[in-house]
Amino acid sequence: xxxxxxxxxxxxxxxxxxxxxxxxxVRAGEIFGLLGPNGAGKSTAISVLSTLLRPTAGDVVVKxxxxxxxxxxxxxxxxxxxxxxxxxxxxxARENLAFFGRMYGLGGRxxxxxxxxVLDIVGLAGRAGDRVETFSGxxxxxxxxxxxxxxxxxxxxxxxxxxxxxxxxxxxxxxSLQRLxxxxxxxxxxxxxxxxxxxxxHRVGIMDRGRLIALGxxxxxxxxxxxxxxxxxEAPGTSVEAVRSIEEIPAVSHVVYEEExxxxxxxxxxxxxxxxxxxxxxHNCRVRSLHVREPxxxxxxxxxTGKALRD
Amino acid sequence: xxxxxxxxxxxxxxxxxxxxxxxxxAMPVLLTTILGFSLRGVFHRGPGEGxxxxxxxxxxxxPGVPAALEKLVPAGELARLKTAAGELDMKKLxxxxxxxxxxxxxxxxxxxxxxxxxxxxxxxxxxxxxxYLPNSxxxxxxxxxxxxxxxxxxxxxxxxxxxxxxxxxxxxxxxxIPRIGISVVMEERVYEGVGLLDFLLDFRGLGEKAEKLxxxxxxxxxxxxxTEQGRxxxxxxxxxxxxxxxxxxxxxxxxxxxSILEEKEERAMARLVLAGRRKWEIVAGKALAVFAVxxxxxTVMIVFSAFALGVYWGRDLVALALxxxxxxxxxxxxxxxxxxxxKNHRGAELFQMVxxxxxxxLGGSFMPIYAMPELLQSASAxxxxxxxxxxxxxxxEGAGFSEVYLNVLILAGFGLAALAAGGAALxxxx
Numbered sequence: 108x109x110x111x112x113x114x115x116x117x118x119x120x121x122x123x124x125x126x127x128x129x130x131x132x133v134r135a136g137e138i139f140g141l142l143g144p145n146g147a148g149k150s151t152a153i154s155v156l157s158t159l160l161r162p163t164a165g166d167v168v169v170k171x172x173x174x175x176x177x178x179x180x181x182x183x184x185x186x187x188x189x190x191x192x193x194x195x196x197x198x199x200a201r202e203n204l205a206f207f208g209r210m211y212g213l214g215g216r217x218x219x220x221x222x223x224x225v226l227d228i229v230g231l232a233g234r235a236g237d238r239v240e241t242f243s244g245x246x247x248x249x250x251x252x253x254x255x256x257x258x259x260x261x262x263x264x265x266x267x268x269x270x271x272x273x274x275x276x277x278x279x280x281x282x283s284l285q286r287l288x289x290x291x292x293x294x295x296x297x298x299x300x301x302x303x304x305x306x307x308x309h310r311v312g313i314m315d316r317g318r319l320i321a322l323g324x325x326x327x328x329x330x331x332x333x334x335x336x337x338x339x340x341e342a343p344g345t346s347v348e349a350v351r352s353i354e355e356i357p358a359v360s361h362v363v364y365e366e367e368x369x370x371x372x373x374x375x376x377x378x379x380x381x382x383x384x385x386x387x388x389x390h391n392c393r394v395r396s397l398h399v400r401e402p403x404x405x406x407x408x409x410x411x412t413g414k415a416l417r418d
Numbered sequence: 419x420x421x422x423x424x425x426x427x428x429x430x431x432x433x434x435x436x437x438x439x440x441x442x443x444a445m446p447v448l449l450t451t452i453l454g455f456s457l458r459g460v461f462h463r464g465p466g467e468g469x470x471x472x473x474x475x476x477x478x479x480x481p482g483v484p485a486a487l488e489k490l491v492p493a494g495e496l497a498r499l500k501t502a503a504g505e506l507d508m509k510k511l512x513x514x515x516x517x518x519x520x521x522x523x524x525x526x527x528x529x530x531x532x533x534x535x536x537x538x539x540x541x542x543x544x545x546x547x548x549x550y551l552p553n554s555x556x557x558x559x560x561x562x563x564x565x566x567x568x569x570x571x572x573x574x575x576x577x578x579x580x581x582x583x584x585x586x587x588x589x590x591x592x593x594x595i596p597r598i599g600i601s602v603v604m605e606e607r608v609y610e611g612v613g614l615l616d617f618l619l620d621f622r623g624l625g626e627k628a629e630k631l632x633x634x635x636x637x638x639x640x641x642x643x644x645t646e647q648g649r650x651x652x653x654x655x656x657x658x659x660x661x662x663x664x665x666x667x668x669x670x671x672x673x674x675x676x677s678i679l680e681e682k683e684e685r686a687m688a689r690l691v692l693a694g695r696r697k698w699e700i701v702a703g704k705a706l707a708v709f710a711v712x713x714x715x716x717t718v719m720i721v722f723s724a725f726a727l728g729v730y731w732g733r734d735l736v737a738l739a740l741x742x743x744x745x746x747x748x749x750x751x752x753x754x755x756x757x758x759x760x761k762n763h764r765g766a767e768l769f770q771m772v773x774x775x776x777x778x779x780l781g782g783s784f785m786p787i788y789a790m791p792e793l794l795q796s797a798s799a800x801x802x803x804x805x806x807x808x809x810x811x812x813x814x815e816g817a818g819f820s821e822v823y824l825n826v827l828i829l830a831g832f833g834l835a836a837l838a839a840g841g842a843a844l845x846x847x848x
Contacts, residue, residue, distance in 0.1 A: 159688050179694060187692050189685035195427065197434040209423045210693035254689065 110135040110262055110293050111156065115165035118151050125151040127317035128165070133262075133295055138288050140308030141297040142404060144414075147314040149297040150190065153264050156295075157187050169262065186260030190267040192247045193254070196240035200231055200250050203239060204257060211258040221257060228287070229253040230279055245276020252280065256287075263287065264295045269303060281307055301404045311404065315412050325404070332406040335360060336376035341395040342387060343367040349390035356382055363415045372409045420695050424703025428677060429710055438673060442715055446666040447722050453662070454655035454727060472526045472578045475536040475545045476517075478509045479553040508555040516589050525581055540572045547571035547582055565590045580788050652814050656730065657786060659723035660810035664803035665774075665783035666719075667712040667749045672770035674708035674753030678844070679763050687846050701841040704757070705750040712746035732813030737822055741813065744829035745806035751836030752802060758843035777801045787811075805829060 111133035118126040126148045133139040141149045154160040156167045158178040166173050172180040194203050204222045213221060226232040229249040239247060248268060255263060265284070269277045284307060288294050298304055304311055311328055313321040321328055342349075345364055353371060354362045358379045361372040373379050376399045387394055400406070409415060432438050509530075517528050531539060536548040550568040552558070558565055567586055571579060681687040690700055720742070723729035731738050756773075760766055778784060780797055781804030787795055798804035809825035819826075 157688075157692055159691065182692055182694050185692070187689065189688060191683075191685045193685040193689050195431055195686070197431050198427070202430070206423065206427050207689060207693065210420060210690055210695055212694070258693070 108135045109133070110170055111295065112168040113152065113156070113165075114168065116152065116155060116162055116167060117164040118148075118155055118160060119163045124317045126155070126162075129314070129317075129319045130165075131312050131319055131322050133293065134310070135261075135293050136288070136291060137309040138284065138294040138296060138307050140304035140311040141295065141314060142299070142301065142304045142311055142408070143297075143314035144299050146316075147299075148317040149314055150266050151317075152314070153187075153266055153295065153297060156181075157185060157264060158182055183258070184260060185262045185264055186255040186258055188252045188255035188263070188265040188268050190270060192239075192251050194239050194247065194250060197238055199236050199238050200226065200242075200253075201235040203250060204253055207254045208257045213257070221259075225253040225256050228256060228283055230283070243273070243276070245272040245279070248272050248276060249280060249283075252283070260292070262293045262295060266297050267299070268296075269298070269300065277303075301408075305404055313404070313408060313411065315408075320411050321407060328404060328407050329402045332372075332402040332410045334374045335372045335402060335406050335410060336374070337400040337403065337406045337409070338369075338371040338373055338376050338380065338383065339398045339400065340369040340371065340383065340387070341367060341397070342369055342392045343395070345369060345387070345392045346390055349387055349392050352386045352390065353383055356386070361409050361413055363409065363413075365415060370405070370409060370415050372406055421699045421703035421706060424690075424695075424700060425706035425710065428704065428707030431677070432673060432707070432711055441669055442666060442673070442711065443718055446662040446715065446719055450655070450658045450662045450719070450723060451727065453658040454653075457654040457658070471524075472547070472582050473545045474526060474528045474582070475531045475539050475548045476509070476513065476528050476551065477531060477533050477536045477548055478551045508551045511593075512549075512551055512589070522585065525585065540570065543572060545572075546578050549586065559593065565593045652811055653729075655723065655727045656814045657811070659719060659727065659729045659731075660807050660814070661781075661783040661803075663716050663719040664745060664781065664806045664810070665778040667715050667746055668752075668774040668777055668803060669770060670708055670712040670715060670746075671749045671753035671756065672766065672774055673711065674704060674750070675757045675760055675769055676763065676766040677707075678704055678757040679760065679766050682846065683763065691846055697844070697846060698841065700846060701754055701837075701844060705754050705837055708753045709746055709750040712749045713742070716742050716746060730814060731810070733816060734813060734818045737817075737819035737826075738810075738813055740819065740826050741806065741809045741822055741829075744826045744833065745802065745809075747833035748802045748806075748829040748836070749833075751833035751840065754840030754844065755836040756840070758840045758845075777803055780804060782807050802829065802832065 109132040113129050113131050116126055116129045117124070129148070129152060141152065143149050151160065155162050155174060156169070158174050158181050162175070166175055168174075169181045169184050172184070174181050195206070198206065201222060204225055205218060208218045208221060222235075223232070226235050229252055231246060231249055231253070234242070234246065239250060242250070252265065252268060255265070263284075269280055272280075281303060284294055284296070294307075296304070296307060305325060308325070310324050311322070312319050313328070321331060344367075350362055350364045350369065353359060353369065356373070356379055358375050359371055359373045361370075363370045371383065380397065380399070384394060384397070405415070432442075513528070513530070516522060517526060529539075529545070531548075536545070539545045540548050548570045550570075552566065552568065555565060567590060569582065569586060571582065678687070681690075687700070720729075720731055720738075724731060756766075756769055760769060780794060781801040782790065782798050783803055787798055787804070787808065790798065799808065805825050805828060809822040812821050812825075
């Protein structure tokens with residue numbers, strides 16, 4: 108059963124197509140990942156879904172309610188965790204949860220109980236009385252998610268919820284989301300971290316430059332990459348000529364060089380490793396490390412767009 | 419009820435912000451104390467308190483009866499005219515009946531000089547002004563013309579200028595106004611063709627009459643310009659308690675603007691919208707927080723200054739409360755209006771650093787309103803702090819609600835209009 112339907116959604120800002128004719132659905136009970144680089148249009152799409160932005164054209168329907176005609180009904184179904192830490196730093200974790208809980212109309216015993224439940228979910232019951240400004244980045248992110256859970260939403264929308272946090276907090280967040288999903292909550296998760304989406308999501312939509320360029324389960328998407336594997340070479344100071352020379356290898360379909368790392372999409376990667384190293388050596392490149400990865404979402408993205416997800 | 423929770427949350431946030439509390443509460447109290455002590459000599463003229471008196475030189479132009487009048491009077495009556503003019507001794511009236519009175523001596527000191535010596539004293543800044551007593555005084559007085567004094571001043575001190583202008587105007591008005599009617603009677607007599615000469619030459623006892631006139635109107639003359647009839651003077655502590663109070667509540671408006679912009683930028687506002695809170699609830703909550711903070715600031719200022727500095731805020735406490743409430747309401751409205759106009763955090767900082775300071779300067783928070791150039795004095799009435807300050811000063815002088823009700827109405831009206839306009843124009847999400 109579809110919980111969310113994006114119907115030919117368009118959102119333009121001063122003529123710039125932030126979201127360009129996007130259509131897909133999110134099924135009830137699944138964790139749906141929206142993957143794409145920064146600026147792909149993910150945040151804009153979920154802002155329209157959250158009723159915070161009006162679409163230029165098209166519609167988003169949540170549980171049969173249109174964001175255009177029944178925004179109040181849509182708001183009651185969803186919980187939003189924005190990319191920013193939308194909290195009051197000088198208030199404690201409990202005070203933040205209490206304030207937003209009251210904004211959702213909770214009060215009295217119901218509010219007190221919900222605060223304790225949420226503190227348990229995000230694993231911060233022991234720090235509930237401490238001011239948020241004293242928390243680590245990861246703890247702030249967890250309270251940020253906690254606020255989104257206060258109204259017991261059927262659909263939890265998370266916009267890049269793990270940006271800039273430590274691995275321990277990231278794991279805690281991802282495991283919490285899996286637990287919430289097992290309890291019946293639908294999750295819409297946007298990220299540009301391929302590993303998170305691969306770990307968490309049942310189905311994935313890949314966005315680039317405002318358009319949805321691929322959609323399906325992870326298995327379905329990997330097939331789009333065909334037999335291609337990804338070779339990642341850490342080689343600082345690689346020249347343009349060196350990159351071009353790798354592109355000329357017949358088995359290589361795409362090469363991207365950024366942040367001292369060459370990402371190469373190649374069929375039969377193991378067979379071309381020696382050739383890659385030889386060509387880099389000829390151009391005096393210093394290879395620090397080299398990894399061959401099986402077809403993954405990064406390879407899919409590279410295959411479809413010719414650029415890395417990190418772009 | 420949501421707006422109350424929003425306001426309470428904002429209050430909690432600001433009460434935990436030490437920097438904000440320092441600026442909003444401690445600074446005005448501190449500045450009032452410092453400015454009050456350092457400028458009390460300029461303001462308060464209480465007994466025993468040395469003040470900078472206005473120093474003047476009095477120069478008497480050559481007295482006598484102008485030739486023009488001599489032509490009007492028959493030769494036989496000229497002696498009578500000269501005798502009568504002699505009785506009207508301007509110098510005596512000005513010095514004995516005006517400058518030598520106890521009230522004026524508190525404000526002015528004088529020396530009688532000839533023209534050259536006066537000019538030198540003025541150039542050397544030994545005196546602040548030279549007052550020339552006109553030789554036409556006696557005739558002008560007899561003919562019922564307005565009495566005027568020629569004054570040359572050489573001081574940049576606007577307060578001294580203001581004192582001098584007020585006192586001298588009071589002196590001349592007192593002598594002029596009752597005699598102006600005489601010219602009308604004279605014209606009637608001319609038409610009737612009888613008794614003009616007798617009327618004109620009825621000079622007996624004129625000098626005595628003028629002295630009595632000054633004696634009888636002393637209250638009106640002395641402090642007419644700046645305290646009006648029967649008003650108490652405002653001390654430096656009083657002035658700056660009100661001036662700093664109304665200036666620093668403008669900073670509360672700035673905090674309101676910053677709070678809204680921060681919540682927009684960090685998406686907390688989006689969460690409120692998503693939680694189903696309507697715009698009016700958010701605007702009302704935000705405005706209520708600014709209102710409460712400003713009211714707290716003014717209350718602290720009034721209580722502190724009254725008990726620690728002995729500031730008298732007036733006899734009409736209801737008027738004081740109404741003026742305070744409407745002033746902080748106007749500030750809350752201004753805050754919402756600015757939040758709708760200003761687009762980012764940097765704009766909010768600029769508002770606090772530039773616009774608030776400008777309003778404070780214009781409104782008389784830095785220097786006394788009456789010491790400012792006339793154009794700025796008029797402009798100050800168009801600022802929230804200037805309008806509120808004028809109201810407070812009137813109350814401190816002893817006025818009641820009837821004399822500040824216009825300030826109260828304008829402040830309330832502005833607050834309402836700004837709140838409505840700001841609320842309508844404010845965008846909670848970009």
